[in-house]
Structures are given as C-alpha cells and as structure tokens.
Amino acid sequence: MKSQKGLIALTLVASAATSFSQTAVTKSVFGNTPDGKPVDVYTLKDKTLEIKIATWGAHIISVKAPDKSGNIADVVLGYNSMDAAGASYLADKNTYMGSVVGRYGNRIAKGKFSLDGHNYTLPTNDHGNTLHGGTVGFDRHNWTAKQIPGGVELTLVSPDGDQGFPGTLTAHVRYTLTSDKLRIAYSATTDKPTVINLTNHTYFNLAGSGDILNDVLMLRADKYTPTDKTLIPTGETPSVAGTPFDFRTPTPIGARINDNNEQLKIAGGYDHNFILTGPSDLTHAAAKVTDPASGRTLTVYTTEPGVQFYTGNFLDGSLKGRDSAPYTKHSGLCLETQHYPDSPNHPAFPSTTLNPGETYHTTTIFQFGTK
Numbered sequence: 001m002k003s004q005k006g007l008i009a010l011t012l013v014a015s016a017a018t019s020f021s022q023t024a025v026t027k028s029v030f031g032n033t034p035d036g037k038p039v040d041v042y043t044l045k046d047k048t049l050e051i052k053i054a055t056w057g058a059h060i061i062s063v064k065a066p067d068k069s070g071n072i073a074d075v076v077l078g079y080n081s082m083d084a085a086g087a088s089y090l091a092d093k094n095t096y097m098g099s100v101v102g103r104y105g106n107r108i109a110k111g112k113f114s115l116d117g118h119n120y121t122l123p124t125n126d127h128g129n130t131l132h133g134g135t136v137g138f139d140r141h142n143w144t145a146k147q148i149p150g151g152v153e154l155t156l157v158s159p160d161g162d163q164g165f166p167g168t169l170t171a172h173v174r175y176t177l178t179s180d181k182l183r184i185a186y187s188a189t190t191d192k193p194t195v196i197n198l199t200n201h202t203y204f205n206l207a208g209s210g211d212i213l214n215d216v217l218m219l220r221a222d223k224y225t226p227t228d229k230t231l232i233p234t235g236e237t238p239s240v241a242g243t244p245f246d247f248r249t250p251t252p253i254g255a256r257i258n259d260n261n262e263q264l265k266i267a268g269g270y271d272h273n274f275i276l277t278g279p280s281d282l283t284h285a286a287a288k289v290t291d292p293a294s295g296r297t298l299t300v301y302t303t304e305p306g307v308q309f310y311t312g313n314f315l316d317g318s319l320k321g322r323d324s325a326p327y328t329k330h331s332g333l334c335l336e337t338q339h340y341p342d343s344p345n346h347p348a349f350p351s352t353t354l355n356p357g358e359t360y361h362t363t364t365i366f367q368f369g370t371k
C-alpha cells in the first residue's frame with residue numbers, strides 16, 4: 001500500500017514537472033512605482049500562450065493567444081507603460097485593468113460592516129460605497145515576487161487597519177501557466193478576524209480589438225443578485241429564467257444588453273454577480289466566452305460561488321490602451337470570480353470572514369483555446 005502511494009506521489013510530481021517544464025519564465029523591468037521602486041514584469045511562455053504579470057497590483061498586463069488560423073493577438077486590455085499620461089497603470093485611477101482587487105473585491109455598502117461586535121468604517125470611493133478595497137486597494141501596491149515552477153508568486157502584507165480593515169493580512173497570489181491554462185491560486189492568513197474577497201479584474205477582448213458584444217457567453221448560473229441604484233445587492237436572489245440574465249444556453253452578449261430591463265439600465269449593461277449553480281470546482285466550467293470571428297475561446301473554472309460579469313460599461317474612451325486605441329464602452333468584459341458583493345452585510349450570503357488560524361484558499365483557471 002505504502003509503496004503504491006509513493007508511486008502515485010512520484011508520478012504526480014513527475015507529470016507536474018513535465019507540464020511546467022514547457023513553461024519558460026523570465027523577468028524584466030516594467031517601470032517604477034510613484035516612489036521610484038522598480039516594477040518588474042514576469043513573462044510566462046508556453047507553446048501557444050505568452051502571459052505577462054506585473055508586480056504592480058499583481059496585474060495581468062498581456063495575454064497573447066492564437067486565433068483559429070494561428071494569428072496572434074493580445075486578448076486582454078492593458079497598457080505598455082507604468083506612467084505615461086492617459087495611457088498607463090498610474091494614469092488609470094478607476095478601471096482596475098487586469099489587477100488583483102482586494103482586500104475586498106466588489107462593493108461594501110456605505111463603507112461599513114461589523115464583525116464580532118466591532119464596527120468598521122472604510123473609505124468610500126463609489127457612490128458612497130467602498131469598491132475594490134477602498135481608495136488605495138491591493139491594485140495600487142507593488143507586490144513582492146518570486147519565481148516558482150511555471151510562474152510567479154506575488155505576496156502583499158496589508159497591515160492591521162489598512163483601508164479600515166481589521167487584522168494584518170498576508171496575501172499570496174500564484175500565477176502558473178500549464179499548456180493552455182492560466183491558474184490563479186489565492187491564499188491568505190490574518191492575525192485578527194477580518195473579511196476578504198480577492199479576485200482578478202482582467203478585461204478580456206478575444207478579438208483583440210473592437211467591442212465584445214458579438215461574443216457568445218455561457219454562464220452556469222440559475223440565479224443572480226440584483227442591485228439597488230448604487231450597485232449594492234438588494235439581498236434577493238431571483239432566477240435568471242426568462243430574463244436577459246439567462247446565459248445558461250450560450251447567447252451573444254449584445255443580444256439583450258439594451259433590453260428595457262431596470263437592472264441593465266442601472267448598470268448601463270451587465271455589472272452583476274451571478275450565483276454559480278452546481279459544484280464550485282475546477283472541472284466544471286463556470287463560464288465560457290467564444291468570439292465567433294476569431295474562433296478564440298475563454299473557459300473559466302473556479303472554486304468561488306459567484307462571478308461578477310461586467311461588460312466594461314464605464315470605460316469612457318478617456319484612456320488609451322497599448323495600441324493607442326481608446327478604451328470605450330464594452331471594449332472588454334470581466335468575469336470576476338468571487339464571493340458575492342457586500343457579503344459582510346448579508347448574513348444569508350456565503351461568508352467572507354477569515355479568522356486567525358484559518359487559511360483562505362481560492363483558485364480560478366482561465367483556459368484559452370480556439371474553435
């Protein structure tokens with residue numbers, strides 16, 4: 001029995017080593033932080049994909065992927081520069097383009113919550129609510145990086161009281177590339193009870209340019225969380241059946257986006273948390289996007305219970321991307337795997353509390369293919 005177990009372990013290690021050994025990882029300098037510290041970029045290259053990750057905000061800054069004829073395009077929105085006016089990560093103050101958002105991705109109503117009898121107040125930055133961790137979230141820090149097999153591990157220590165949140169939180173994000181899959185593994189520990197909701201805020205555009213309205217989306221969600229006018233969940237979890245929120249059968253994103261629907265009007269498109277149906281694991285696709293023209297596909301797997309599907313409604317053309325093209329409404333889509341927005345104020349939602357002695361673990365996989 002013992003030797004069999006040993007054999008299985010050895011085989012697993014060997015196969016992991018084989019798949020990672022095809023991924024080349026290199027490091028270069030991308031730019032500087034506002035206080036002059038170097039921002040590095042790690043390039044993860046496999047047979048078909050080339051992915052760039054910056055230490056600044058743990059951003060995914062580029063994903064080059066082939067289409068059905070082998071033509072390469074960058075399928076995520078991003079910038080070539082840290083600090084160029086109107087076209088860089090420092091100039092962009094509110095799109096969270098490709099970053100890891102935290103300590104609490106998405107919204108907390110009125111910047112207030114209580115935990116274990118203590119009331120906490122956070123800085124508000126979006127219609128009186130706290131969005132993506134506050135005014136200086138995890139996206140605006142330079143993470144410490146270390147190369148690991150097949151990728152890079154980024155670490156950020158957020159001190160007790162950072163943006164009003166309790167507890168020193170040590171967060172790790174491991175990006176690894178194996179063949180056509182980019183795996184993002186998040187983990188964290190705290191020294192006081194706190195709340196946490198980490199996600200990645202990449203805007204995908206599988207065509208490499210234009211808008212995402214012709215992309216066909218499947219979302220494995222029977223229910224979603226509608227919001228009030230400030231995009232805070234009302235607490236209801238209605239069925240998607242018979243509404244423009246039903247993507248259980250693959251449907252073009254633009255087909256119903258302009259329907260006379262109160263929820264779509266509030267957000268100027270889709271900007272909603274979908275409640276995933278069935279097992280939250282890494283073998284059942286939570287979402288799949290297909291760009292019919294290029295044939296490129298993106299399949300999302302996650303251990304999280306929800307996905308914020310956001311159609312770039314607030315991209316207003318004021319920022320220019322890497323090809324100098326302005327990023328306008330619907331030029332990218334986000335599939336932010338997450339716990340539900342404002343969970344600390346909704347006891348019926350899955351808990352986002354992390355206690356000392358526990359380790360937060362979530363994993364999301366973005367798989368790139370063609371059809």
Ligand code: BGC
Nearest residue numbers: 094095096271308310314336
């Ligand atoms: C939010 C949007 C917001 C965007 C960029 C998304 O996660 O749901 O409302 O505009 O992030 O800040």
